[in-house]
Each structure stands twice: as C-alpha cells, then as structure tokens.
Amino acid sequence: MKIIKIAHLYYDLMNLYGESGNILALTTALKRQGVKFTVSYLTKKDKIDFGKYDIFYMGMGSEKNQAVVLEDIKRYKTEIKKNIKKKVFIMTGNSYELFGKRIDDIEALDIFNFESKTVRDRIVKEQVYKTYILDYPVIGFQNRSSVNDNEENHLFEVIDGNADNNKSRYEGIHINNFYGTYTIGPLLIRNPHLLDKIIKDYFETNKYPYKEIKNTPDYQAYHAYIKNFNIKKEN
Amino acid sequence: MIYVKYFLSIITNKILSFGCKLTKHIFKKDGSVTPGYFATKLAPDILDKLIYPKTIIGITGSSGKGSTTSLVAHILEGNGYKVIWNKNGSNLYNAAATLLLNNTNPFTKKINADILLLELDESFIKKIFNKVKLTHLVVTNITRDQPARNGHPDIIFDKIASSIDKNTHLIINIDDPIVARFSNIHKGKITTYSIAKYKTDIKNPLSHTIDAAYCPLCNNALKYKFYHYGHLGDYTCPNCKFGHGHADYLAKDIDLDKQFMTINRAIVHLNKNVFFCCYYTLAAYALCKEIGLSSHDIQTFLNDKVMPSKRMKEYHLLHRPLEMIESKNENALSYLQTINYIKSERGKKTIILGFDNVSRRYSYNDLSWLYDVDFELLNDSSIDKIFCIGRFRYDVYNRLLYAGIPKEKLILVDDVKNVLNLVKKKSKGKIYTMVCFDMTAIIKKLLEGGKYENN
Numbered sequence: 044m045k046i047i048k049i050a051h052l053y054y055d056l057m058n059l060y061g062e063s064g065n066i067l068a069l070t071t072a073l074k075r076q077g078v079k080f081t082v083s084y085l086t087k088k089d090k091i092d093f094g095k096y097d098i099f100y101m102g103m104g105s106e107k108n109q110a111v112v113l114e115d116i117k118r119y120k121t122e123i124k125k126n127i128k129k130k131v132f133i134m135t136g137n138s139y140e141l142f143g144k145r146i147d148d149i150e151a152l153d154i155f156n157f158e159s160k161t162v163r164d165r166i167v168k169e170q171v172y173k174t175y176i177l178d179y180p181v182i183g184f185q186n187r188s189s190v191n192d193n194e195e196n197h198l199f200e201v202i203d204g205n206a207d208n209n210k211s212r213y214e215g216i217h218i219n220n221f222y223g224t225y226t227i228g229p230l231l232i233r234n235p236h237l238l239d240k241i242i243k244d245y246f247e248t249n250k251y252p253y254k255e256i257k258n259t260p261d262y263q264a265y266h267a268y269i270k271n272f273n274i275k276k277e278n
Numbered sequence: 279m280i281y282v283k284y285f286l287s288i289i290t291n292k293i294l295s296f297g298c299k300l301t302k303h304i305f306k307k308d309g310s311v312t313p314g315y316f317a318t319k320l321a322p323d324i325l326d327k328l329i330y331p332k333t334i335i336g337i338t339g340s341s342g343k344g345s346t347t348s349l350v351a352h353i354l355e356g357n358g359y360k361v362i363w364n365k366n367g368s369n370l371y372n373a374a375a376t377l378l379l380n381n382t383n384p385f386t387k388k389i390n391a392d393i394l395l396l397e398l399d400e401s402f403i404k405k406i407f408n409k410v411k412l413t414h415l416v417v418t419n420i421t422r423d424q425p426a427r428n429g430h431p432d433i434i435f436d437k438i439a440s441s442i443d444k445n446t447h448l449i450i451n452i453d454d455p456i457v458a459r460f461s462n463i464h465k466g467k468i469t470t471y472s473i474a475k476y477k478t479d480i481k482n483p484l485s486h487t488i489d490a491a492y493c494p495l496c497n498n499a500l501k502y503k504f505y506h507y508g509h510l511g512d513y514t515c516p517n518c519k520f521g522h523g524h525a526d527y528l529a530k531d532i533d534l535d536k537q538f539m540t541i542n543r544a545i546v547h548l549n550k551n552v553f554f555c556c557y558y559t560l561a562a563y564a565l566c567k568e569i570g571l572s573s574h575d576i577q578t579f580l581n582d583k584v585m586p587s588k589r590m591k592e593y594h595l596l597h598r599p600l601e602m603i604e605s606k607n608e609n610a611l612s613y614l615q616t617i618n619y620i621k622s623e624r625g626k627k628t629i630i631l632g633f634d635n636v637s638r639r640y641s642y643n644d645l646s647w648l649y650d651v652d653f654e655l656l657n658d659s660s661i662d663k664i665f666c667i668g669r670f671r672y673d674v675y676n677r678l679l680y681a682g683i684p685k686e687k688l689i690l691v692d693d694v695k696n697v698l699n700l701v702k703k704k705s706k707g708k709i710y711t712m713v714c715f716d717m718t719a720i721i722k723k724l725l726e727g728g729k730y731e732n733n
Contacts, residue, residue, distance in 0.1 A: 055491040055499075059422065059430050061649025063486055067680045084486065088499060105432045111497045167426050169643050184644040186425055227646045232676070260679055264672035271669060272643070 044251055047073060047080040050096040053104070053112045054084045057138050060186060062102025064229030065135060068261070069100065072231075072242050075256050087115050093122040096130065098245070103136020103227055106161065106188060113141055113151060120152055127154055131220040131245050135230050137187055139216060139223025146189070155216060157193035157207075166190075170204035170226055171274055172214060179236040180276055182268060183226035198224055202278040220245065233268070235261035284387060287324045291317035291379035310368040314375030325375060326409035329388040331362075333569055334410070338398045338438060339418030339457075340431075341612050342558050343369070346418060347397040349549075349562040349585055354393055356579035357571060363395040370399050374406045393569075400434050401427075404441035411443035414569065416561050420456040421489055421508060422650060423609045426642045431456055431489045439463060449565050451557065452522055453510040459494045462520070471564045472512075472525035473556055476532050478618075479504040479511065484652050487610070495520045506553070507618070508611045527564040529556055534622075544573045547581040552622075554615045593725045596702055600709040602721065607636050607714045610650040616712050617655050626707025627661055630697060630721065631678075632668035633714040645673050653681035663705035667691045668717055698724050 051066050066082060073080045085091050093099075104112065116123075123142075134142065140159040142152050147161055165188045172181040180202060190208035197207075198215030205225075206214050215224035222241060224230065231238040238261075246253040268274070291313040298309020318324055337343045337350070344367045351363045362381045364373065374396060382389050398406065403415075417438060420431050428434050435456055442448065442460075447467040452458040461468055483491075483505055493500050493515035505511035514521035532539040537548040539556055541563050548555045559580065566576045579585070593600040603619070606612040620627060636644060656664065656678070664687060666675040675690055689704060691697045694717070701709060711721055 051486075054486045055488075058487050060425060060644075061487070061646035064646070064649030064680070067649070071680065086499075087492075105430045107432050107497075108492070111492070165429055167642065184426075184642070184646060186429065186644070188429070227644075229646060229649055232649070232680070233645070233673075260672065260676040264676045267672040268643075 044078060047078055047098065048096045049080055049082045049098045049100065050091070051082060051084050052091070052099055052101040053086050053108075053116075053138075055086050056108040056112055057102045057104035057136070059103045059105060060136065060227045061229050062135060062227065065100055065102060065133065065231045068229060068231035068238055069098065069133075069242075072238055075259070076242070076246070076254060078251065087111070091119060093119055093126045093130070098131040098133070100133045101135070101138035101141075103138060103187075106137075109137050109140070109146070110149070112138075113146060113149060116141055116152065117150075123152060124154060127221060128219045131241070132222065133231070133241065134221070134223040136225060136227055137189060139225075140189065140191060142221070142223065143191060143193070155193070155218070156195070157191045157216075159189050159191040161189050166205050168204055170214075171202040172199035172204065172226075173202055173276065174199050174237070176217070176240055177236050178276075180269070180274055181226070181230075181234050181237055182265070182274060183228035183230050183233055185225050186227065187225050198222060199226075202275060220248075232261060233265065235259060235265055283321045284324055284327055285384050287317045287321035288379050288382050288384040288387070290320055291376060292384070295376060295380050308366065310366055310376055311370070311372045312376075314372035314377075314379065317379050318372065318375045325378060325406060327387055328378060328382055328410070329386065330410050331389055331391045331394050333393045333414070334407075334412050335393065335395045335414045335416070335565065335569070336398045336403060336407070336412045337396070337416045337418070337561075338400050338403060339416075339451075340400075340421040340423040340434065341606070341609060341615075342418040342554065342561070343397045343416075345555075345558040346416060346561045347395060349558055350565055351395055352585040353562060353566050353571070353576055353579040354395065356583055357575050359392045360390070361393045361395050362389060362391040364397050367397060369397045369402070371402045371405050374398075374402070400437050403438065407441070412446045414447045414449060414565060415442060416449045416565050417457050417460065418451055418557065418561060419454045419510065419611075421609070421611045422647070423606075423612075424637065424639070425608060425647065426637070426640055426644050435459065447568065449561065449568060451510075451561065452525055453506060453512070455490045455494060455500060455509065455513055455520075455522075458520075458522065462495060469527070469564060469568050470523075470525045471527040471560050472522065472529070473506060473532070473560065474528055474530035475504055475512070476506065476553070478553065479506055481505075483509070484655075487650050493518060493520050507614055527560060527567070529560045532556055544577055545581070546577060547584060549585055549587045552615065552619050595698060595709060595725075598707070598709055600711070600725070602711045602718055604718050605712050605714060607633055608644070608647045610647060610652070613651040613712075614655075617652065620710050620712070621655060621658060621660070623708065625660070628701060628705040628707050628709045629656070629661065629664045630667060630701065630709065630711045630713060630717075631664055632666050632671050632674050632717060634669045634716045635714075636670075638715055643670075645670065648673065648677045649680075653678055653683070657682045661687065662707050663687055663689055663701075665689045665691050665697055665701060665705070667694050667697055667713070694720055695724065697721070
C-alpha cells in the first residue's frame with residue numbers, strides 16, 4: 044500500500060480555533076489503520092503541487108487571513124480544478140468559501156456554485172446536524188462572520204444551530220470527496236463517526252483494507268457529550 | 279431636573295452597593311455589578327458627566343491586565359496618591375460604573391481621587407470612556423482569548439484601536455507585533471516596552487497556532503530572532519521593515535531564581551518567579567515613570583515594600599503540598615504560563631485538570647481552544663499523573679492523549695468529590711490544580727472541609 048500524503052494548506056494563516064486538531068485526528072486515525080502517511084505543511088511562500096497529495100486540509104482563519112489566502116490560492120485555480128474530483132478535500136471554517144464563486148466582491152476559485160458574504164453580526168453557537176452519510180448527529184461549534192447562498196450538495200441538515208444562511212436549513216457542502224463546513228470543534232476530533240466515514244470511503248475508493256475501530260477515546264468523548272447535553276438525532 | 283437625575287443615579291449606586299454589602303452572605307453577590315447596572319439605567323450618560331481626576335489610566339490586553347493594575351496601584355498608593363482602582367478585577371461596563379459612582383460626590387459629581395486606574399476589558403473601553411478620554415492606556419498583549427465573545431485577535435485590535443483618543447498616551451508591549459501596530463496608527467504619544475533575549479526563549483514557535491506569523495501591515499511572513507512565548511518576541515518584516523525596533527523600556531538580566539531584573543539601568547524585584555511577572559513589572563514601571571514618578575520612588579515599592587504575590591494559599595494533602603493555580607479557559611497563552619510554571623518546578627508532580635463550564639460569562643460549549651493550548655509540554659517525565667475532572671473530562675482526557683501523554687498517566691475522575699482520595703492513593707509528588715474558576719471552588723471546598731488539610 045502506498046504512503047498517503049496529507050497537505051495541511053495555509054497552516055499558519057488558517058489556524059484559528061484549535062483547527063490543527065483536525066490534522067491530529069486524521070493522522071491518528073491513519074495510524075490506527077496501520078498505514079503510512081506524511082504531512083506537509085504548506086503556505087504562502089511555498090509552491091503547492093496539487094497533483095502530489097492525496098488529502099488536503101485547511102482550517103478557519105480571520106477574515107483578513109482568508110483574504111490573504113484567497114489572493115494566493117488563485118494561482119492554483121487550474122490545478123485545483125483538475126484534482127478536485129480525484130482527491131480528498133476537508134475544508135473547515137471559512138476555508139471552504141474559497142472554493143465558491145466569490146467572497147464579497149472578490150472572485151474566488153469558482154469551483155462550486157455559491158457566493159459568500161460578510162455579515163455584520165458574528166454567528167456564534169453550538170451546532171447539531173444530521174447528515175445523509177451517517178446515522179449519528181454531528182456536533183461542533185461555529186464562530187464566523189459570513190454566510191453563503193449554496194443551494195445544492197449539502198453536507199448537513201440543521202437539527203439545532205445555523206445553516207449556510209438564515210433562510211436555509213442546510214449547511215456545508217459535499218461533492219465527491221470534497222467536505223466543506225463552517226463547523227469547528229475540531230470537527231474530526233469531536234465527530235469520530237464522521238472522520239471514520241471519510242477515511243473508510245477513501246480506503247474503499249482506493250481498495251485499501253479498512254478496519255472498524257470504535258472503542259477509541261474520541262468515541263467516549265462524543266457519547267459523553269451526546270448524553271450530557273441530550274443531543275437528539277432529529278429535530 | 280437633569281441634575282436630580284445624576285444625583286439620584288449616584289445615590290442609587292451607593293445605596294445598592296451598601297445593600298449588597300449587607301446581604302452578601304445571603305445572595306452571594308459581591309455587589310460589584312448590580313448597583314452600576316441600575317445607576318446607569320437611571321442616567322445612561324452619567325459616566326460622561328462626572329468630574330474626573332487629571333490622570334485617568336486604563337490597562338487592557340488579553341492577559342496580564344489584572345496583575346499590571348494591582349502592581350501599579352501598589353506603587354502609586356505607596357507614593358501617597360489617592361487611587362481609585364478595580365481591585366476585584368471586575369472590568370466590564372456596569373462594574374466600572376459601580377466603582378466610579380461609589381467614589382463620586384453626588385452633589386459635585388467629582389470623583390474623589392488623584393488618579394483613576396482601571397483594568398479594562400477590550401470591548402468596553404469605548405463605552406466607559408465615551409466622552410471623557412483616558413490620559414494613559416497600557417496594552418499588554420493581544421492574543422486569542424474567549425473567542426466566543428471576542429472573535430479573534432484582529433477583532434480585539436480593532437476594538438481597542440477604535441476606542442483610543444488621539445490625546446491618549448499609549449504604553450505598549452512591542453514584543454507583540456499585533457500590539458506594536460498601534461505605533462503605525464496612533465497619532466498621539468507612544469511609549470514602548472520590551473524584554474530582551476532570555477535563556478528560555480525559543481528559535482521556532484511551539485506550534486502552528488501562533489497569532490501573528492505574518493506582518494500586520496503588508497501580510498508577508500515575519501522573521502523572528504526569537505520567541506519568548508506565543509507570538510511575543512523579536513521580529514521584523516523583511517518586506518516592509520515593520521519591526522520590533524528599539525524599546526523605551528527594556529528589561530534584561532532576568533534572574534527568576536533570585537527574582538530580579540533590570541529595566542534600563544534600574545534593578546527591580548520580581549514578586550513571582552515566573553517569566554510572566556517580568557511583563558507586568560515592566561509595564562507597571564514604564565507607566566509609573568511616564569506619569570512622573572522617579573525610578574527611586576518606583577523601586578521603593580517594587581524592591582523594599584514588595585507587593586505580596588497573589589498566588590493562592592498553599593494547601594497540603596497528607597504532607598504533599600498542593601498549589602491551586604487558576605487557568606483561564608479559552609486563553610492558550612494563559613494556560614501556557616501555568617504549564618511552563620509547573621514544568622519549571624522541581625520534583626515529581628501531579629496535576630488536576632478540567633472544568634464543568636467553559637466560561638463564566640456565557641454558556642457556550644466551544645471546546646476548540648483545547649487544541650490551541652500546548653498540552654504537549656506536559657508530556658514530561660516529571661509529571662506523575664494527570665487527573666481529568668468535570669463535565670468535559672472525556673474531552674480533556676482525549677486532548678491529553680492527542681498531546682502524546684501516555685494513557686497510564688491519565689486518570690478519569692467520574693465523581694469530582696472523590697478526586698482528592700484518588701490523588702492521594704494513585705499519584706506522587708506536589709499537586710497542582712490547573713483548573714478554571716468552577717473547579718477551583720469545588721476543590722477548595724473539599725480541602726477546607728478539613729478532611730484533607732493538615733497545615
């Protein structure tokens with residue numbers, strides 16, 4: 044089996060709210076599967092080869108840093124388009140907005156059909172979602188100052204919390220192996236079912252053997268939270 | 279009629295404060311907030327109408343503002359000034375109103391003080407000093423802190439920046455590039471302070487989560503000569519030359535064991551043996567010097583008549599010392615100070631860690647900050663055991679496992695009432711509680727129950 048190459052994109056700009064925890068979750072899960080992997084930390088000064096990596100992760104950043112990244116990542120537009128269906132992209136916080144058509148008045152990567160807009164009041168709240176890819180609710184938190192108008196391919200449906208915008212019931216985006224959500228947590232630590240599903244799907248696509256491992260401390264923490272806060276599977 | 283309104287507002291505040299004092303034991307409220315709430319309801323512009331002392335000092339920042347304020351008060355009062363200051367650390371609007379009105383003559387509206395000294399929450403400077411402006415403002419640092427309330431450091435910077443008057447004299451910590459940016463935007467007087475290279479400085483940041491890897495002016499990567507901790511250190515921008523530069527007050531020759539350092543040429547005592555103490559001592563020294571005190575007058579109250587350290591009372595658990603350190607949840611650099619302090623102590627150590635509530639100000643369950651804290655540093659042979667307590671104990675336990683701390687060293691405590699028994703039976707060495715306010719109260723109660731305390 045080949046070595047799985049992970050790229051943590053703009054790790055030093057999109058690094059708010061404990062987002063590096065998602066890389067810890069990913070690498071720990073891969074270790075448990077007994078596979079070999081590398082993590083490359085890539086940022087503004089680097090030349091990123093989107094053909095070279097298997098899994099891309101980017102986290103939440105300040106509005107200013109998001110703009111810095113937007114300006115920089117546009118140079119890879121063609122290459123990202125070429126790889127978007129083939130590779131796994133996990134984009135949390137406002138990083139997934141980079142893949143839409145525009146962020147306010149600035150043109151974005153234009154890969155998905157939505158626009159994002161800054162709002163005056165920050166959206167700050169716990170989130171509980173359901174998702175068609177899992178039988179378990181997804182938990183997390185959001186602390187953002189933007190909304191988007193995406194109308195298709197949603198990752199989550201709101202049980203309790205915030206949607207893409209205040210008129211929608213849905214949040215995030217899931218197309219092929221692209222997972223985007225405003226949710227922080229870190230998402231992949233607080234939702235072991237989701238992390239395992241992403242890895243399992245990736246392994247199956249690549250015909251790697253996958254082991255079910257469910258007794259990890261992540262699951263313990265997840266179930267304790269579900270119980271303590273009486274989290275429902277439906278709204 | 280309008281004068282009656284202000285008179286009533288001040289009197290209401292005084293009566294309610296007195297009432298709170300009398301009923302403190304019944305309602306468990308210290309009366310630092312409620313009187314100001316009602317007084318400003320009666321006269322919303324009351325704070326603009328008071329007659330203020332000539333010197334009005336604010337101290338703000340993500341951490342260290344309380345310690346700096348206490349030390350400044352100690353020096354100023356020692357030198358004979360009548361200082362009104364928020365001793366209890368209540369730094370929001372209603373608390374400031376309570377304090378000010380309690381010290382105001384209702385007939386003349388004059389605040390009875392030579393100097394007004396306020397520890398200020400970044401978000402409330404503008405509201406408190408709406409018309410009347412601060413003469414001096416110290417900014418200690420800007421870091422990620424209570425994100426559910428503050429958003430992120432850029433937002434904190436903007437909040438402070440928008441509340442500074444051009445006539446305010448800023449005293450700022452230029453080791454923090456986010457704070458140093460005030461030099462580029464403030465039109466009034468600026469005094470800067472900094473700590474020179476120290477033996478525990480690091481060449482590379484501990485993690486990728488530092489707050490200012492990039493130049494706040496031109497967004498190019500900053501080059502650091504060294505980091506003291508977090509994003510505090512000596513940096514320059516290779517592109518636009520934004521940089522640390524020369525500080526008006528430079529602390530050096532730090533000796534934490536002997537507890538002293540020099541600021542420019544003055545030798546000063548440090549009332550705690552932690553690096554962080556250098557910052558608040560330096561800030562207090564710089565501010566006092568700028569408002570006209572001599573080095574000698576400041577040194578007398580730093581070196582001879584030392585301010586007692588605020589460290590909590592040391593307890594014992596069957597001859598094992600137990601130190602209660604309160605860490606601020608949602609503030610990675612506050613936790614880092616605690617972790618570094620525990621690490622620097624000699625001998626085997628046991629830690630109690632956890633919380634029931636993330637914040638005392640709001641009920642959000644945002645746990646993301648746990649991954650901004652460098653718990654990896656606790657993966658150290660001197661740590662014997664870590665006990666995880668509270669409602670989020672599984673999340674804390676999981677975070678510590680992710681930090682690489684062996685499972686054998688971690689103990690989940692389901693019933694917090696049992697924590698001291700477990701610590702007694704299952705661990706060795708000095709005990710440190712690294713918990714937030716809610717757990718501090720519970721553990722204190724257990725200790726003071728008499729069962730465990732033997733000193």
